[in-house]
Amino acid sequence: MAxxxxxxxxxxxxxxxxxxGEKTASRLAFFVLAADNGYAADLSxxxxxxxxxxxxxxxxxxxxxxxxCSICSSPERRHDLVCVVEEPSDLLAIERSHGFEGLYHVLQxxxxxxxxxxxxxxxxxxxxxxxxxxxxxxLVVATNPTVEGEAxxxxxxxxxxxxxxxxxxxxxxIPVGGTLExxxxxxxxxxxxxxxxx
Numbered sequence: 001m002a003x004x005x006x007x008x009x010x011x012x013x014x015x016x017x018x019x020x021g022e023k024t025a026s027r028l029a030f031f032v033l034a035a036d037n038g039y040a041a042d043l044s045x046x047x048x049x050x051x052x053x054x055x056x057x058x059x060x061x062x063x064x065x066x067x068x069c070s071i072c073s074s075p076e077r078r079h080d081l082v083c084v085v086e087e088p089s090d091l092l093a094i095e096r097s098h099g100f101e102g103l104y105h106v107l108q109x110x111x112x113x114x115x116x117x118x119x120x121x122x123x124x125x126x127x128x129x130x131x132x133x134x135x136x137x138x139l140v141v142a143t144n145p146t147v148e149g150e151a152x153x154x155x156x157x158x159x160x161x162x163x164x165x166x167x168x169x170x171x172x173x174i175p176v177g178g179t180l181e182x183x184x185x186x187x188x189x190x191x192x193x194x195x196x197x198x
Contacts, residue, residue, distance in 0.1 A: 061106040063088045078102040083140040090117040110148035145172045
């Protein structure tokens with residue numbers, strides 16, 4: 001069976017989404033086709049609105065519709081504590097944990113010379129300006145535990161420590177429910193390095 005031109009276009013566009021192959025894109029396209037017109041219109045509107053209404057906060061560079069974002073403008077948050085993450089999705093992951101009460105700064109990536117991304121391509125200049133005048137006493141570096149994330153963490157620590165601000169790094173280790181037997185060597189090593197007194 002051949003797709004109609006409109007269905008073919010939808011399948012091709014859906015297949016460009018991360019983690020979506022041609023078969024999944026085809027299933028999604030047929031779902032949209034079978035759905036009522038209201039759903040298709042709502043989906044189309046939601047896609048258009050996320051592009052037109054969502055932008056980066058001018059302070060933390062997280063996603064927002066209002067500037068500054070609700071986290072940066074909240075009087076309930078600790079303004080002396082800033083957590084640095086690589087991407088807006090990392091900020092959302094930390095927020096879902098309900099374990100952090102400070103503010104954020106999204107770098108928009110990590111230092112990766114192989115990908116042509118140095119410190120000047122990230123929001124490091126804005127972070128330093130923010131730390132210089134906002135009364136921040138601690139910077140929590142929550143970059144990913146990858147080679148690029150570690151390089152970014154070390155780079156930030158070298159820049160920020162001379163400012164008299166405490167720089168801490170999130171712990172890495174064995175996930176809750178994980179077992180030592182099936183955990184990789186690097187993770188076990190990090191868990192031992194990050195141990196604390198009980």
